[in-house]
Amino acid sequence: xxxxxxxxxxxxxxxxxxxxxxxxxxxxxxxxxxxxxxxxxxxxxxxxxxxxxxxxxxxxxxxxxxxxxxxxxxxxxxxxxxxxxxxxxxxxxxxxxxxxxxxxxxxxxxxxxxxxxxxxxxxxxxxxxxxxxxxxxxxxxxxxxx
Amino acid sequence: xxxxxxxxxxxxxxxxxxxxxxxxxxxxxxxxxxxxxxxxxxxxxxxxxxxxxxxxxxxxxxxxxxxxxxxxxxxxxxxxxxxxxxxxxxxxxxxxxxxxxxxxxxxxxxxxxxxxxxxxxxxxxxxxxxxxxxxxxxxxxxxxxx
DNA sequence: TATTGTTATACTCTATAACTATA
DNA sequence: TATAGTTATAGAGTATAACAATA
Numbered sequence: 264x265x266x267x268x269x270x271x272x273x274x275x276x277x278x279x280x281x282x283x284x285x286x287x288x289x290x291x292x293x294x295x296x297x298x299x300x301x302x303x304x305x306x307x308x309x310x311x312x313x314x315x316x317x318x319x320x321x322x323x324x325x326x327x328x329x330x331x332x333x334x335x336x337x338x339x340x341x342x343x344x345x346x347x348x349x350x351x352x353x354x355x356x357x358x359x360x361x362x363x364x365x366x367x368x369x370x371x372x373x374x375x376x377x378x379x380x381x382x383x384x385x386x387x388x389x390x391x392x393x394x395x396x397x398x399x400x401x402x403x404x405x406x407x408x409x
Numbered sequence: 410x411x412x413x414x415x416x417x418x419x420x421x422x423x424x425x426x427x428x429x430x431x432x433x434x435x436x437x438x439x440x441x442x443x444x445x446x447x448x449x450x451x452x453x454x455x456x457x458x459x460x461x462x463x464x465x466x467x468x469x470x471x472x473x474x475x476x477x478x479x480x481x482x483x484x485x486x487x488x489x490x491x492x493x494x495x496x497x498x499x500x501x502x503x504x505x506x507x508x509x510x511x512x513x514x515x516x517x518x519x520x521x522x523x524x525x526x527x528x529x530x531x532x533x534x535x536x537x538x539x540x541x542x543x544x545x546x547x548x549x550x551x552x553x554x555x
Numbered sequence: 556t557a558t559t560g561t562t563a564t565a566c567t568c569t570a571t572a573a574c575t576a577t578a
Numbered sequence: 579t580a581t582a583g584t585t586a587t588a589g590a591g592t593a594t595a596a597c598a599a600t601a
Contacts, residue, residue, distance in 0.1 A: 271527040271534070275458040276474060278526075279533045280440060280451060282547050283433045285476055285554035290426045304567080305426060312421040323582060328422060330431055335569065337584055359577045359582045380424075381417040387425045388417070391552050401428050403546045406537050408431035450590075469559060481592065483561060505559045505600045 279407075290387055297383045301376055306331065306339055308380065314349060314365045315373045322351070322361040348372055425553075436533055443529045447522055452477065452485055454526065460495060460511045461519045468497070468507040494518055 272278050294305055309329055314320065326336035340363065343349035348369035351361040365373065388397045418424050440451055455475055460466065472482035486509065489495035494515035497507040511519065534543045 269527065271530040273523075274462055275455040275526075277547070278530055279537075279543065279546065280433070280436045281455065282550035282554065283429065283436060286550040287426070287429045287433060288476055289553050289555055290429060294426060306568085309421040309427065316420055321582085330434055331568090332570070333583070334571080334585080357578070357582085361583065377419075380421075381415065381419075384417040384424055387553065391425075391549055396549060396552075397425065399545065400425065400549045401423070403537055403542060403549070404428035404432040406542075407435050407533065408428065409435055452591085467559085477591090478593070479560070480562080480594080503559085503601070507560065 289390075293386060294383055297379050298376070301379075303376070307343060308376065310339060310343060310363075311348060311365065311369060311373050312377065312380070314363055315370065315377075318364050319352075319362045322363055325363055343369070435536075439532060440529055443525050444522070447518075447525075449522070453489060454522065456485060456489060456509075457494060457511065457515060457519050458523065458526070460509055461516065461523075464510050465498075465508045468509055471509055489515070 275281050291305065298304075298308065306329065310325065313325055313328060317325075322336065322340060323333050326333045329336075331339065340349065340351065340361075344351065347366055350364050350366055352364060354360055354362050388394060391397050391400060421427050437451065444450075444454065452475065456471065459471055459474060463471075468482065468486060469479050472479045475482075477485065486495065486497065486507075490497065493512055496510050496512055498510060500506055500508050534540060537543050537546060
């Protein structure tokens with residue numbers, strides 16, 4: 264005899280997707296409040312941080328890392344470029360590519376704002392209960408993400 | 410002497426918000442694929458399930474539970490009503506309120522589709538590694554959500 | 556006065572197809 | 579032919595303000 268028990272929730276309010284969304288609402292809200300003075304959206308800040316750590320990264324590689332389609336990525340780079348924070352350069356080796364860099368101003372901006380971001384991150388860690396819980400959460404989320 | 414160590418990540422790609430979003434992309438993608446035959450968005454399905462478990466719930470209460478602003482909730486209820494899956498009733502006790510119910514057809518629809526949703530949920534649980542990991546994840550997400 | 560639902564509006568995010576220039 | 583970037587566009591999701599009906 265084979266008894267199988269179904270542990271899936273019967274209420275959407277207990278489902279994984281529901282809580283993912285509710286948690287993200289909180290995190291996004293805190294991020295937005297933190298960055299009000301800088302008029303910066305999450306994706307913009309993420310890209311600036313990415314360029315700080317990976318100067319010269321290919322535009323399409325950056326888009327893939329951040330999980331944004333390359334078609335939607337163009338306007339994102341445009342915005343940072345128009346604000347003088349990032350720039351595109353076409354390498355001689357492959358003229359199809361756009362290599363992305365922070366400008367001097369962009370580097371200063373990252374220095375100025377990354378502390379704010381870490382404060383934001385700290386508040387989220389505090390909500391979770393500590394570093395171990397953060398690591399646990401990220402580990403589990405990593406399993407979900409492709 | 411007071412040594413304090415900063416455990417916050419220095420890369421956005423290691424941050425909580427980043428992984429929340431990446432995980433949600435996967436979950437949403439799986440949900441969408443699962444529900445293609447029904448032309449149903451996550452919020453619509455969530456509301457149907459909510460009405461199945463809480464018949465007669467006040468429109469604004471349903472909106473709050475699902476984390477959707479009441480202004481944006483109107484079109485959601487409209488859509489389900491126009492498909493004949495849900496209906497609004499004004500209770501005599503308070504004529505400002507809309508009480509929400511599944512129609513007979515809506516009830517059948519939930520019966521038909523909730524199995525699909527549980528399969529979706531099962532796939533996400535499998536990705537996480539099991540029920541315990543799901544419970545862990547939901548516990549952590551609950552702490553983040555307000 | 557306060558609450559509930561509603562309308563209008565604007566902005567962001569996401570997805571798809573098609574074009575261009577280069578390889 | 580294939581790849582990288584781009585444009586255009588449409589659909590969802592979200593946030594805010596203002597209004598009518600009712601309490």
